[in-house]
Amino acid sequence: MASTSAHPFPAKSAAIAPIEVDTAPQIRRSFAASRSDEIGDAGNATSVAHGAPELVASGYGSMTTEEAPVVEERPKRTWFRYIKTRDFWIVLVLGQILALCITSTNTFSALLAGKGTSIPAFQTLFNYILLNLVYTSITIYRYGLKGWMQLLYKDGWKYFILSFLDVEGNYFFVLGYRYTTILSAQLINFWAIVVVVAISLIFLKVRYHLTQYLGILVCCAGMGILLASDHITGSNGGEAANQLKGDLFILLGATFYGLSNCFEEFLVSKRHMYEVVGQIGFWGTIIIGVQAAIFDRGSFQTAVWDGQVGGYLVGYTLILSLFYSLAPLVFRLASAAFFNISLLTGNFWGVVIGTEVFGLSVHWMYPIAFVLIILGLFVYFMSETVLGEAKKPWLGVNQEAGVAGIGTAKRRVERPDAIV
Template structure:
């Protein structure tokens, strides 16, 4: 009987402490510390990437509807060939560890797997439209976000705070509003020949995209952006050429070429090439999860373009979805993810591909006490004197390699 009032009192004190902590944090909230120019740049760059994806979607839609051209591997080949022409050539011109021969000698098989993952991720999501509906693709494609967060936690040791999960959940609510608007406007396009296979292809594509993006974030933050793009361009060109020759020989031969078709192919290739070139820059400033959250608005941009180009029906839920996704994106990026604590620092690599080994300074080495014994000539007054001394040592950190 006597313990119950004490438990109630303890519970009340605990609730009061929580409320007081919340009020202190609320009073310390400063909008200027959250809505910074860095956040504005991240938002602008992310929406720029979404606009490039919109350009690839619109050009592909024109090729499919107006000219009956459905060649996803040929379109992917154009992108990888442009990457190979520019960034792989830059790797040939380098010397030392950044040279392409040194990179291939050390980790060629890793980039081969990465190129295969990237090519098949693009192919699987395009192939899924032949078996399932647009609504299923839009919903299941969001599976890339939780997979990305899990892989980032396991591989990159990224630690997320509760506000980051709130931001992700808000973005997914925005996607739900977008899908609801599609259903209300009757835009549930796509095939229903084999929904189970189509949904499986979407989930496979989302998983492969997550693996590719985590590897990309690791490479651009620890090695070099040019190395990543050059290697993906090299192996992506080889893999897409083989797959195109096997799977799309008939479709490519049946294309009726004209200046409009050539212009649409050029527009698709340019948008995809710019997307691949700029995404590592945005990813280095933020994270793979942040980039993929910003890309959720790409479907909305495509819908807005389709209202004028393909006579899609407008719904106010599209605007609501856009606002909700942007709020979730800002919430996610307002609080930076804590940096993982590592025992040794990795080597810093600049975007130009030079591999610089950073030397640890004296300030980075903790002071240690070393006991020094000094003998006095008088044996009767022989004492032991201990005095602190700074133990400094020069060493070079070892860079992380894929």
């Protein structure tokens, strides 16, 4: 997952999803012509074939898999159509909640460092353990133990790669902050957006509209104002211990983030969210556990352990787990690109929180930058059709290769009255 640093604390991101209840099999429902008209009136030019749709399961255990209704959306674009829908406002708010989550975890990291406890790998281990306990348990309950074992045998390698990218993105980003300045790290973090757009274009066959590129540029301009403010006020993190080394670590971490975001968007569009998040937790626990045992032994021995440190670790773990649980919803409702540019507001929220926790002051340029980034998010979706980016090109014209889960285009056509 791509991440954006929340000034003035190190940035970190991660990737995950709320418990998703996909009842399978569902009672068959026919879509009459009036339903198609109703969807069209809501601003969506879609055609729904008559038939008997059912929810699509992942195919493990005793769950059934059938095709969802044929759904086609005319390519004609109407300005501001998607912005008028409920889905847009949901994904906009979700993006800001995720930015606040990142800011909060960075705040807890800063508080831990202030107490003399800097153990990045071990600190993140508890997040993966919690995700594994919650979502793997749900997966085993839904698929059965045999179905879960089949999942590991058949697709475990995919989730291992996803978890590895996610873990290393977190690790190298935090490691980079030990050697470079905050300002430099924030600039390099833009590389994650470049990676996401490039991977989406080349491998996921996403074709961005001109307004989407414009929206990304507007958001980046807002971020540029934040960075300029940091430079003017001298809030760039001071002298770098090893500028080149730190910048290379940040660049590597941003690359891992971009790759993991695109891979997760691909997987959650085809599989249940509890399966994807559970596998991230399962493999992530193993990977980060080994890493912590190798690289954090010295820091662990010299760390301060008291009630405050325990409270900070609990807060960090709970908020980061919430982040991982909500991120897949944004990947389904929107995309990895929108996910990354939404996190750009994290620097603004970081200063807002920092005024209360660390006594920072808000520079007059910060509110302007925040408004500009939010405006860029509106521009990004200015010409989108009513389904926005929920309709994924790699799932087929009718999304036949996707799962009818929370936030997917297939689910919203089957159940237009659903919240997401």
